[in-house]
Amino acid sequence: MTQLTRPHSPPSKPRLYRTLQCPHAQRVAWALRSLGIDHEIVEIDLANKPEWYPEVNPRATVPALELPDGKVLIESSEIVYYLEEAYGSGLEGKSLLSKGPVRALSNSHHDLYICGQGFSSAYGAFVRNTDRTKKDEIHTQLLSALKDLINTFPATGLPSKLAIIHIFPHLWRLNVVGPYWRGLDIPKNKDFQPYWNLVEAASKDEGFLKTRPEEEDTIKAYGKWYKERI
Ligand SMILES: N[C@@H](CCC(=O)N[C@@H](CS)C(=O)NCC(=O)O)C(=O)O
Structure with missing residues (x-):
């Protein structure tokens, strides 16, 4: 339910403005949960944005994260990196980074990020x-x-986990809406095994399960972009 009046600012704990269906906002909600950060959530209805929302985020997009010092962060990836740096790294068991050689890890994140962008353009063509x-x-x-x-x-x-949080909200939605709106079946063969391993692992992750929408609602909501079933 969208909040009608602007909540009191600054908040006493990080406050996430999100829309449940938005994969970018899910990244932040998932990171907050995974890092065990006490937070509050304000739901924004993008189809009927509250008048006060641009005062929080002049771009009027979700997610936005309002901090107790009054700063508002936008851009989901940047927010997730901020949370990892501010709350994750160094705290035993809470980091979103796997253990291992730091340089190799940062390279693999970089590659994931770049390929993620390549993926986005193929996905855009698929939706349209x-x-x-x-x-x-x-x-x-x-x-x-x-x-x-x-x-x-x-x-x-x-x-x-940092990379999974970055890509899986989008991949989950593709796997939910793609078969319905576009008759897409992601092959269950050896080439796609890493994808299915990811689906299996992420689908059991508590932070993911607690921040995702219902599948039927997602299929319905994405009709706005997919328009017709082919
Ligand atoms: N690059 C931004 C993208 C955020 C974004 O595009 N959010 C969408 C919802 S998924 C939005 O707020 N759209 C504005 C609107 O529909 O009015 C991020 O990663 O945070």
Whole structure:
């Protein structure tokens, strides 16, 4: 339920302005939970934005994180990095970074980030296409971008929690809405095994489960962008 009046500022603990359906906002909600940071959540209805919301975030997008010192952070990746630096690194058992050589880890995050952007453009084309004659070609491009993304995972297994929080909210939504709106099936073969390993691990993660919307609501909400089933 969207808050009608602007909550008192500054908050006494970090306050996340989010929309449950938004994958970018889920990154922040998931990171807050994973790091055990006490926080509050204010739900923003993007279809009916409260008049006061641009005072919090002049871009009027979600997520935004308002801190007790009055600062407001926007851009989900930056917020997650901030949370890891401010609350995670150094606290026993709470960091979102896997243990291991720091340099190798930062390289793998960088690659994930870059490929994530490549993935975004294939995903955009996939969402926009309602032409059945182009369906196969567009699916092939999307699956190839997904393969590039999962090929950046470490050979030994899954990427760090930081990287998973960065990519999985989007990948989960693709796996929920893609089959319904576009008849997409992500192959269950060896090429896509890292993807299925990720799905299996992340789907059991408490922070993920507590911050995701219901599948049926997501399918419905994404109709706004997918428009028609093909
Ligand atoms: N790059 C931003 C993207 C945020 C974003 O695009 N959020 C969407 C919702 S998922 C939004 O607020 N859109 C504004 C609107 O629909 O009016 C981030 O990662 O935080």
